[in-house]
Amino acid sequence: MKTPSSLDFLAEALRRLPGIGPKSAQRIAYHLMQHDRDGAAMLGRALTEAVERIHHCASCNTFTENEICETCLDPERDAALLCVVETPADQLMIEQTLTYKGMYFVLMGRLSPLDGIGPRDIHLERLMRRATDGVVQEVVLATNFTNEGEATAHYISETLKARGLKVSRLARGVPVGGELEYVDAGTIARAMLDRRST
Amino acid sequence: MKTPSSLDFLAEALRRLPGIGPKSAQRIAYHLMQHDRDGAAMLGRALTEAVERIHHCASCNTFTENEICETCLDPERDAALLCVVETPADQLMIEQTLTYKGMYFVLMGRLSPLDGIGPRDIHLERLMRRATDGVVQEVVLATNFTNEGEATAHYISETLKARGLKVSRLARGVPVGGELEYVDAGTIARAMLDRRST
Ligand SMILES: [Zn+2]
Ligand SMILES: [Zn+2]
Numbered sequence: 001m002k003t004p005s006s007l008d009f010l011a012e013a014l015r016r017l018p019g020i021g022p023k024s025a026q027r028i029a030y031h032l033m034q035h036d037r038d039g040a041a042m043l044g045r046a047l048t049e050a051v052e053r054i055h056h057c058a059s060c061n062t063f064t065e066n067e068i069c070e071t072c073l074d075p076e077r078d079a080a081l082l083c084v085v086e087t088p089a090d091q092l093m094i095e096q097t098l099t100y101k102g103m104y105f106v107l108m109g110r111l112s113p114l115d116g117i118g119p120r121d122i123h124l125e126r127l128m129r130r131a132t133d134g135v136v137q138e139v140v141l142a143t144n145f146t147n148e149g150e151a152t153a154h155y156i157s158e159t160l161k162a163r164g165l166k167v168s169r170l171a172r173g174v175p176v177g178g179e180l181e182y183v184d185a186g187t188i189a190r191a192m193l194d195r196r197s198t
Numbered sequence: 199m200k201t202p203s204s205l206d207f208l209a210e211a212l213r214r215l216p217g218i219g220p221k222s223a224q225r226i227a228y229h230l231m232q233h234d235r236d237g238a239a240m241l242g243r244a245l246t247e248a249v250e251r252i253h254h255c256a257s258c259n260t261f262t263e264n265e266i267c268e269t270c271l272d273p274e275r276d277a278a279l280l281c282v283v284e285t286p287a288d289q290l291m292i293e294q295t296l297t298y299k300g301m302y303f304v305l306m307g308r309l310s311p312l313d314g315i316g317p318r319d320i321h322l323e324r325l326m327r328r329a330t331d332g333v334v335q336e337v338v339l340a341t342n343f344t345n346e347g348e349a350t351a352h353y354i355s356e357t358l359k360a361r362g363l364k365v366s367r368l369a370r371g372v373p374v375g376g377e378l379e380y381v382d383a384g385t386i387a388r389a390m391l392d393r394r395s396t
Contacts, residue, residue, distance in 0.1 A: 003290070004263045006244070006251040013244035016237030017215075018229055030286060031216055032245070033252050033261060034306055039214030044245030046204070046211035047230070051239045053204045054231050063231055065202045088228060092201070108232055 007033065059130070061123055062088050062106040071104060078102045080137040084127065084156060086110050086144055090180045094142060097189040102140070105130055110143060111152040124156065131160055138166040140195055145174045168195045205231065257328065259321055260286050260304040269302060276300045278335040282325065282354060284308050284342055288378045292340060295387040300338070303328055308341060309350040322354065329358055336364040338393055342377050343368075366393040 003011075007029055014025040032040040056062065057069035064070075071077065081102025085091045091104050107122040119125075131139050139160055143149035157167045171194030174183055201209075205227055212223040230238040254260065255267040262268075269275065279300025283289045289302050305320040317323075329337050337358055341347035355365045369392030378386065 002268060003286070004252055004261055006248045006263060007261055010244040010248040013237070013241040016230075016234055016241055017226055026287060028215055029248070030261075032214075033248060036214055037249050039211070040245045041249045043211040043214055044242050044249065046208040047238045047242030047245070050204045050208040050227070050231060051235050051242065054202055063202055063205055063228075065204060070200065088201070089224060 056108070057106075060104045060106055061108060061126065062091060062104065076101070079135045081140060082131055082136045082138070083140040083142050084153075085142045085180070086149065086152070087181070090142065090144070093180050093183070093185070093188060094192070097185045097192060099189045099192040100140075103136075107143070107152070110146075110148045111155055112148050119155070122152070124159070127156070128159065128163070131165055132163055136165070138168060140192075141167065141169045142180065142192075144179050145170075146177060146179065166197065168197050170195050254306070255304075258302045258304055259306060259324065260289060260302065274299070277333045279338060280329055280334045280336070281338040281340050282351075283340045283378070284347065284350075285379070288340065288342070291378050291381070291383065291386060292390070295383045295390060297387045297390040298338075301334075305341070305350070308344075308346045309353055310346050317353070320350070322357070325354070326357065326361070329363055330361055334363070336366060338390075339365060339367045340378070340390075343373070344375060344377065364395065366395050368393050 010032075011022070011025040011029040014020055014028050015022060020028070053065045054063050055065075057064045057066075057072055059068050059072040062069055062071070078101050081100075082105055083094065083100060083102055084105050084107065085094065086107050086109060088106055091106055094100055105127050107127070109117055109122045111117060111119065111122060130136070139156075141153040141156060143153045143156075153169055157169070160167050170188070170191040174180065174187060174191045180188065208230075209220070209223040209227040212218055212226050213220060218226070251263045252261050253263075255262045255264075255270055257266050257270040260267055260269070276299050279298075280303055281289075281292065281298060281300055282303045282305065283292065284305050284307060286304055289304055292298055303325050305325070307315055307320045309315060309317065309320060328334070337354075339351040339354060341351045341354075351367055355367070358365050368386075368389040373381065373385075
């Protein structure tokens with residue numbers, strides 16, 4: 001007896017999701033085929049469309065369906081301020097505080113030598129070009145306050161200060177070891193207002 | 199600032215997977231777009247294909263890409279024996295014991311009045327027609343040894359015996375409260391050999 005090949009293929013593909021082992025992959029595949037074919041079809045379309053449409057903003061590196069994202073095109077924003085975050089989720093958190101009206105650069109990661117993630121992987125060369133465009137006056141480092149986020153902020157800070165830029169870091173209102181995505185907006189708001197030069 | 203709509207749609211669709219909340223859905227969406235676009239594209243294709251190709255065997259009700267599954271078409275199998283299981287995963291476990299060479303009927307569930315799952319939902323009318331085809335001599339009940347599986351076996355047993363069929367149940371070598379899928383093949387093999395009339 002063999003499992004139908006398209007069901008095997010589905011279970012195999014589900015294992016590409018983080019944290020899904022072979023047994024759960026099989027259970028999810030059965031569940032979808034038995035109880036939620038609409039959900040399966042919808043997820044199939046969503047994945048195909050996202051892969052086709054989503055890429056990185058040529059300016060800030062966040063996810064966008066356009067060449068340049070809406071935030072980068074917004075004429076109301078202060079082009080002299082550039083906030084550096086690890087992920088689009090962190091960017092979203094900062095936007096929700098309503099305390100920041102500058103531009104962004106999204107690293108899409110953090111330095112992590114143990115995982116083999118170096119300056120190239122977080123696009124530091126592009127960040128340097130972006131920060132030294134002559135318009136940016138201050139770079140606000142809003143990487144996480146974890147060991148890796150702090151090391152990333154330190155590395156970027158040293159590199160940018162060497163080129164004469166003003167660099168600040170969110171104030172330590174954010175709990176040490178905390179990840180921005182899980183911190184309440186009020187704390188991030190205070191940390192944004194209290195940001196300090198580094 | 200807005201998340202690109204195809205990324206929002208992807209996060210929303212990921213929530214259709216069992217056990218995925220809004221926060222993990224967003225993280226998985228970001229993860230796929232950033233680190234595994236090939237995996238996302240592959241999963242998208244797998245879902246679309248499975249929804250198109252997978253349906254239920256007209257004879258045994260298991261998942262198949264054909265009208266009738268390979269097991270049902272296999273002339274080597276003993277058509278006088280019909281084993282009733284809850285899921286295709288349970289069927290696979292029994293196949294792996296190599297102790298059973300009869301046919302199957304897959305309920306795709308179990309009776310569960312509290313969840314509103316009644317005889318119709320587990321296709322009992324089809325099972326009755328299948329079991330009373332004149333060829334089947336004995337029905338082996340291999341539902342799980344959980345409360346719901348036992349109640350399902352009892353219900354099916356009463357119905358079939360009322361029609362004069364011989365009905366047996368896997369012997370209680372399977373631990374009480376155990377789910378077949380997580381029991382070792384040796385235990386299931388013994389239970390199959392020791393099956394008893396009910
Ligand atoms: Zn942008
Ligand atoms: Zn079949």
